[in-house]
Amino acid sequence: MIEKWGRGTNRVIAMCREAGISSPTFEEITGAAVVTFKVNVLGVGRTPIRPGEQVGTKSGLSRDQVEILRLCRQEQPLVALMKAVGRQNRTKFRDGFVKPLVDTGLLELTVPDKPRSRLQKYRTTPAGERALKESGGENG
Numbered sequence: 001m002i003e004k005w006g007r008g009t010n011r012v013i014a015m016c017r018e019a020g021i022s023s024p025t026f027e028e029i030t031g032a033a034v035v036t037f038k039v040n041v042l043g044v045g046r047t048p049i050r051p052g053e054q055v056g057t058k059s060g061l062s063r064d065q066v067e068i069l070r071l072c073r074q075e076q077p078l079v080a081l082m083k084a085v086g087r088q089n090r091t092k093f094r095d096g097f098v099k100p101l102v103d104t105g106l107l108e109l110t111v112p113d114k115p116r117s118r119l120q121k122y123r124t125t126p127a128g129e130r131a132l133k134e135s136g137g138e139n140g
Helices: 008-018 063-071 080-087 090-103 126-135
Strands: 025-029 032-036 107-109 123-125
Touching: 063 080, 063 090, 063 123, 063 126, 080 090, 090 107, 123 126
Parallel strands: none
Antiparallel strands: 025 032, 107 123
């Protein structure tokens, strides 16, 4: 499968090893190549990766993630966050924007034992506040 996608995948794997992170996983989903990187953005046990710091070809937080963290200074439901950043697909939004922020400790759930509760809201953690400050997105 990797050979079908091209030789650059071997360079990506080598770069991950050089950076001290685990190799990415490669999947083919409905004809699209999906590459998943597991990067230690909080720096537990490693040098932290700061927002805006280069990780491969992808910078730290996206503009939408900065906006989500900013909005979640006050608890917000998923639907309000989606509307604020102009997204419509709930699953893609939750999995692509919110879940990575939760997984890295920048955002937390108000009902942690029921992640898909209809009453679920999200709030920015102290680590999220630091990330906002470092990204320049603390005001707004």
